[in-house]
Amino acid sequence: MAKPKRRYVCQSCGSVSSRWQGQCPDCSEWNTLVEDAPQTVFSAKHDLSSGGRAVQFVALDQPIALPQRRKTGLAEFDRALGGGLVPGSAILMGGDPGIGKSTLLLQTAASIANAGGQVVYISGEEASDQIRLRADRLGLGKAPIQLASTTSVRDILTTLGSMDTPALLVIDSIQTMHSDQIEGAPGTVSQVRGCAFELIRYAKETGVALVLVGHVTKDGSIAGPRVLEHMVDVVMSFEGERSHQYRILRALKNRFGAVDEIGVFAMAGQGLEEVGNPSLLFLSGREEPVAGSAVFPALEGTRPVLVEIQALTVRLASGATPRRAVVGWDSGRLAMLLAVLESRCGLSFSSAEVYLNVAGGYRLTDPAADLAVAAALVSALADRPLPSDTAWFGEVSLAGEVRPVAHSGVRLRESAKLGFATVHGPDGAVEKVEGLRFSPIRLLPNLVDRVMSGA
Ligand code: TYD
Numbered sequence: 121m122a123k124p125k126r127r128y129v130c131q132s133c134g135s136v137s138s139r140w141q142g143q144c145p146d147c148s149e150w151n152t153l154v155e156d157a158p159q160t161v162f163s164a165k166h167d168l169s170s171g172g173r174a175v176q177f178v179a180l181d182q183p184i185a186l187p188q189r190r191k192t193g194l195a196e197f198d199r200a201l202g203g204g205l206v207p208g209s210a211i212l213m214g215g216d217p218g219i220g221k222s223t224l225l226l227q228t229a230a231s232i233a234n235a236g237g238q239v240v241y242i243s244g245e246e247a248s249d250q251i252r253l254r255a256d257r258l259g260l261g262k263a264p265i266q267l268a269s270t271t272s273v274r275d276i277l278t279t280l281g282s283m284d285t286p287a288l289l290v291i292d293s294i295q296t297m298h299s300d301q302i303e304g305a306p307g308t309v310s311q312v313r314g315c316a317f318e319l320i321r322y323a324k325e326t327g328v329a330l331v332l333v334g335h336v337t338k339d340g341s342i343a344g345p346r347v348l349e350h351m352v353d354v355v356m357s358f359e360g361e362r363s364h365q366y367r368i369l370r371a372l373k374n375r376f377g378a379v380d381e382i383g384v385f386a387m388a389g390q391g392l393e394e395v396g397n398p399s400l401l402f403l404s405g406r407e408e409p410v411a412g413s414a415v416f417p418a419l420e421g422t423r424p425v426l427v428e429i430q431a432l433t434v435r436l437a438s439g440a441t442p443r444r445a446v447v448g449w450d451s452g453r454l455a456m457l458l459a460v461l462e463s464r465c466g467l468s469f470s471s472a473e474v475y476l477n478v479a480g481g482y483r484l485t486d487p488a489a490d491l492a493v494a495a496a497l498v499s500a501l502a503d504r505p506l507p508s509d510t511a512w513f514g515e516v517s518l519a520g521e522v523r524p525v526a527h528s529g530v531r532l533r534e535s536a537k538l539g540f541a542t543v544h545g546p547d548g549a550v551e552k553v554e555g556l557r558f559s560p561i562r563l564l565p566n567l568v569d570r571v572m573s574g575a
């Protein structure tokens with residue numbers, strides 16, 4: 121048999137060379153070529169028929185045994201998960217340090233343990249006493265959680281192997297875990313991936329629901345490899361401004377449910393409190409109407425949330441480059457909206473600094489926010505407050521048309537419920553809501569007229 125040829129694969133671009141070189145001939149990266157296993161040569165007929173096992177095919181219409189979800193007892197957590205924890209699933213809980221991940225999971229663990237489920241909580245970050253102190257402060261000191269402080273995945277799996285399978289296993293955090301099978305310090309890509317792989321395999325084999333806490337780096341991705349996000353079934357993100365009280369739990373990926381539901385919590389002295397009706401949450405103390413403030417009935421999943429959008433414009437002496445700063449919204453979208461206001465409505469923002477803020481530390485992703493942002497901007501530029509009992513929604517196109525958006529009925533009903541008298545939105549088939557005046561807007565210049573006339 122001929123000796124198999126050596127081959128070298130570039131770790132950066134994946135191209136294959138037959139000899140080692142210092143620089144990859146394809147992507148020009150240096151020192152990226154690594155010797156790889158020789159290429160397997162299949163026979164021309166792809167005949168691999170010996171030594172394999174038959175794959176079982178299933179019909180699509182076979183009855184499905186749906187996994188029985190377990191309620192965590194925290195309705196907001198269950199909602200974000202799509203109805204509770206799925207046994208055997210792996211959940212990655214990401215979030216900035218100090219945002220409240222450990223607190224949320226301790227409360228969840230206590231709630232399940234108090235309901236009779238077995239819960240194992242492993243912390244690699246805090247000593248057991250520290251966690252017990254926190255539990256005591258949260259009034260959960262009596263919850264029968266099995267708590268341990270360790271960083272060794274081997275020790276964890278050995279221990280779990282000799283006890284009854286728990287309902288929930290919390291690992292806080294995956295970046296502190298260490299496997300002696302793998303080289304490298306905890307937190308390195310290979311350690312994080314290897315430890316997660318072992319723990320997820322345990323979860324799949326035994327049916328325990330596994331929650332891995334993962335820290336987030338400055339750029340917002342979960343520290344360690346992106347591959348972690350592919351390995352788990354659910355990726356959740358716990359968000360909020362640390363200076364604000366409110367925390368939002370969002371699913372970024374969910375193999376068992378929708379990803380558009382959010383859970384809302386408030387961080388209080390007694391831990392995280394659930395906010396069942398978040399509608400008014402983000403309307404910061406609005407008493408006197410001020411220029412540059414507009415209310416937007418946003419939709420998070422199936423739930424309406426009224427948020428206040430604040431804009432500020434500052435005239436600049438000519439020549440300086442004006443700043444645009446955005447908190448809670450997409451800066452590209454703001455640039456687009458400013459361009460549309462300039463070219464379709466003749467308003468000039470080019471010599472003004474523009475600041476845009478979504479109140480309460482909320483991050484808007486709903487495309488229907490355009491009209492409310494435009495209303496806030498026009499109101500700020502003209503220094504004319506909008507009536508405090510009006511709300512605005514609709515998507516704005518580059519041509520300056522106000523486009524219909526989904527769920528307008530829900531937005532209107534929620535606005536009416538919270539005492540708003542008028543809602544401005546896209547023209548179209550909109551249901552009538554009692555006690556509310558719906559005022560359709562077709563084009564952006566109409567919005568400018570309305571703001572100027574104080575309608
Ligand atoms: P923590 O759960 O430790 O955050 P993470 O695990 O995401 O790093 O929460 C830490 C913050 O929460 C801390 O700054 C204090 C605050 N906190 C409260 O305000 N009230 C409480 O009851 C608790 C337990 C924490």
Ligand code: MG
Nearest residue numbers: 221222245292
């Ligand atoms: Mg923590």
